[in-house]
Amino acid sequence: MFAAIRAFVAVVDEGGFAPAARRVGQAASSFTRHVDALEGELGVTLLNRSTRHVSLTDAGETYYVRAVAILASLEEANRSLRERDGPPRGLLRVSLPASFARMHIAPFLPRFMAEYPEVELELLMSDEIINLVERRIDIAIRLGALESSSLIARRLAPHRRIVCASPAYLHQWGTPAVPADLARHACLTFAFADGERRWRFTDSAKQVEQIRIKGPLRANQAEALKEAALAGYGVVMLPTWLVGEEIAQDSLRPILTEWQADIGRLGKPPQANSGIHALYLPDRRGSPKVRAFVDFLAQRFGSPPYWDRAL
Known part of the structure; x- marks a missing residue:
C-alpha cells in the first residue's frame, strides 16, 4: 500500500500521471494502476481526471495532507535506523x-x-x-x-513562576506579606481573551487561594511586563527563567515565596506537571x-x- 500512497503523492506533486512517471523513469500505466488500487481500497475518488490534467477531490485533499505526513514519518524512521549506530549527523x-x-x-x-x-x-x-x-x-x-x-x-x-517587584516599588508601596495583600497593589499581568485576571497561590498544605488583581498594564508578551516591573510600575508574576538574572542582580526582588504561584484561570486546576x-x-x-x-x-x-x- 505504501507504493500506492507514494504514487498518489507523486501524481499530485507533479501535476499528472505522465510527469510523475517521467520523474522516476517508469510507465504512466503503473502510476494509474497504483492510484486505481488505492481508490478501490479506500472506496473514494481521490483525483478528478481529464485528458489534460488531474485535480484533487475534497477527499483527495484531506488524504493528500495525511499521506505526505505518513511518508515523511516513514522516511524519518528509515533514516533514524540508518543513523542509529553512527555519530549525530x-x-x-x-x-x-x-x-x-x-x-x-x-x-x-x-x-x-x-x-x-x-x-x-x-x-x-x-x-x-x-x-x-x-x-x-x-x-x-x-x-x-x-x-x-x-x-x-x-x-x-x-x-516555575515567581512574584516579584523592583526595590523602588517595594520601598514606596510596601512588601505584600500574604497573597490577599496584592488586592491593594498595582499588578502587571497577562492579557487573556476572556478578560480574567487572577493569580493563584498554593501553600505547603496544598490549599489554593485565587486573588483578583488589577493594575496599570496588561500585555500578551512577558518581556513587556518585565520591563514595566523593572521601571517600578508594579508587581509581576513571571517565569523564573525570564527574571532569574534580574533577581540575582537585585533589580527585582521575589516576594510571597512561601507560596507556589501560578496564573489562575477559572475552572482550571493548578499545573502539577x-x-x-x-x-x-x-x-x-x-x-x-x-x-x-x-x-x-x-x-x-x-x-x-x-x-x-x-x-
Whole structure:
C-alpha cells in the first residue's frame, strides 16, 4: 500500500500521471494502476481526471495532507535506523518558544555546532504550538504543563513562576506579606481573551487561594511586563527563567515565596506537571542527533537550572 500512497503523492506533486512517471523513469500505466488500487481500497475518488490534467477531490485533499505526513514519518524512521549506530549527523529541525530560545538556547548553539559539526540545525522560533508530524519537526521545546499525547517527553527543567517587584516599588508601596495583600497593589499581568485576571497561590498544605488583581498594564508578551516591573510600575508574576538574572542582580526582588504561584484561570486546576520539556515522536527515540541535542540542553541548563540558583 505504501507504493500506492507514494504514487498518489507523486501524481499530485507533479501535476499528472505522465510527469510523475517521467520523474522516476517508469510507465504512466503503473502510476494509474497504483492510484486505481488505492481508490478501490479506500472506496473514494481521490483525483478528478481529464485528458489534460488531474485535480484533487475534497477527499483527495484531506488524504493528500495525511499521506505526505505518513511518508515523511516513514522516511524519518528509515533514516533514524540508518543513523542509529553512527555519530549525530543530518538535518535537525527544532521548534522553540521564541523568548526562551533567545535567552537560554541561542547563546549555547555555537558550542553545540562545534561539538557536532555533522548536524545541520534548522530552528523554528515561535510561540505557536505546531504539529510535529505535519511540520516534520524532530524536537519541540515546550514550556508549562503538558497535554496528554503520544509524544515522548523528557523534562529538562522545572517551569516555575515567581512574584516579584523592583526595590523602588517595594520601598514606596510596601512588601505584600500574604497573597490577599496584592488586592491593594498595582499588578502587571497577562492579557487573556476572556478578560480574567487572577493569580493563584498554593501553600505547603496544598490549599489554593485565587486573588483578583488589577493594575496599570496588561500585555500578551512577558518581556513587556518585565520591563514595566523593572521601571517600578508594579508587581509581576513571571517565569523564573525570564527574571532569574534580574533577581540575582537585585533589580527585582521575589516576594510571597512561601507560596507556589501560578496564573489562575477559572475552572482550571493548578499545573502539577509544569516543566520545560523536550518532545519528540516515538520514532525519533533512538536518533543520535535528537539524543545529542536533548542531552546537550540538559547539561547546559543544569539541576537546578542556572537561572534558579539565585532564588
